[in-house]
Amino acid sequence: MTRIGVLGLQGAVREHVRSIEENGAEAVLVKWPEQLADVDGLILPGGESTTMRRLIDRYGFLEPLRAFGESGRPMFGTCAGLILLAGEVVGYEEPHLGLMNITVERNSFGRQKESFEADLSIKGVADLYNAVFIRAPHIVAAGEGTDVLSEWDGRIVMARDRHYLGCSFHPELTDDHRITRFFIGMAEEAKASLANL
């Protein structure tokens, strides 16, 4: 069975575990870097990117997470997780993991819109998808080869760059598990092609 890890340091961890299990895959709560060896794909959840980064440093996760991505296994960053994955973060000199070829901006939907829902069309995933945004970042620029999967209000809110998937919103907070299903599919494909190397 395909095993999907959820980085379990902070944020909406349980909800991702539930969504993975609803899709019939095995969920692994990743608390230690050694556990990365046993998963086929990894979700970086939403929460607070600065807090998550502190915990990543404290538990020695930074290099193991980069190595995980560089091994070709898929990673999916949602909200704060998208900020962790990005190659560039507006206003910061250094990115966190810096793996995905995108530039993100934090808290970019304005204070009056701390949280809101929007109906999105997501290329290859859903014609109509009700998304929950909470103090959400957006993708300011998508690099060469990056596929823009969804936009809202003129801003990119979901994209895929090779085996990296990222979205501004929280796909784990509703009962619509199609985005998690899509990511599990990416992990299944990568597992099959890495096994053939």
Ligand code: GLN
């Ligand atoms: N604003 C948060 C951050 O910068 C992200 C919010 C979220 O993950 N819901 O990390």
